[in-house]
Amino acid sequence: MTTATDKEDKWKYIGFNDIWFIIIGIPLVSFFLAILFFNKLDETWVLFVKRGIGGFSFTAMYWLGLRYLMLFLRKRYDGLEHTMKRLIIVALTIILIGPLASGLLDFILDFLANLVNYERMDQGENNKILPIYFVCFFMIAVYEAIYFYYQLKQSIEEREQAKQAQIHSELAGLRNQVNPHFLFNSMNTLMNIVIEDQQLAVSFLKKLSKVYRYVLENREAQTIPLSQELDFIHSYVFLQKERFKGSLEVEIDIADSYLDQHIIPLSLQILFENAIKHNVISRKKPLLIEVAVNNGKLMIRNNLQLKEQVMDSTKVGLENIKTRYRFFTEETVDIQEDEQYFAVAIPLLVA
16 A cells, blocks of 8 residues: 555655646647747648647657656755756756757657658757757756755755754653653662662762763753763763662773764663663673774664563654754664664764
């Protein structure tokens, strides 16, 4: 069954469903070309129609040919930032190849006309190059104007979606830190620590305070240096390690050269939270979370030991991260999963 999304994707590189535009446009443009360039005052309508048949052939060839070329270029050079590059390539193609294509079509039409003993009325015209360029640049102007509007609309929608995702992420980040489960687990862990080790309890409170402060101070930031996010995640991991007592292991191996690059705030926390929420964590089955840079992206990987039942998701998680990264880069958030590991690779952003 074809969905609305499938139809939108089908016409993504055109900007609209142009089937009827082609069906109506080619005959209409051919008619006007016949009037503007080839019609003579002493011609009968029969001669006018015969002359228009050749014009229709040329219009259809250039229309459909240019449409294919524009589709190819838009798939290769997608986006508003490549508009000028696409237009230059198309214009050069028209100027350099247009006359050659015209000559080839003339030859084909002559051959077909001779087969059926048909007299072509457009044959021998010296001013064909003018209507050819008229058709080409008219078509480019219409298609590019519509595509520009479509791309602009998409860009505005993506920015709005990213803005909404940012707001949801801020709320989710706050909720993850102040929800009853987190508070209950933290307070329960703290009570046990206070009885056993008061110095450790003080450290635990400091880390807990640091986690809250980071969330509040960076809830409106769009990107943040990796060094700051790692500093925060160390505090977050400290709290979780005290909660799971030897059942949670975290290995972070990142070269100093990457620390000045940026990531989306709280993205590491969301990925750590997902790993902890969805996997069994026990002394027999410790959870290992690894953080490293692989192929220019920040890789967060954990061994896979899924729980049979997990608490309801907040529905932000990975989709939230994907949406926000689309706002800043064309690089994708990569997800890999096999029988042993679950890994997410997020792009590192240049400040």
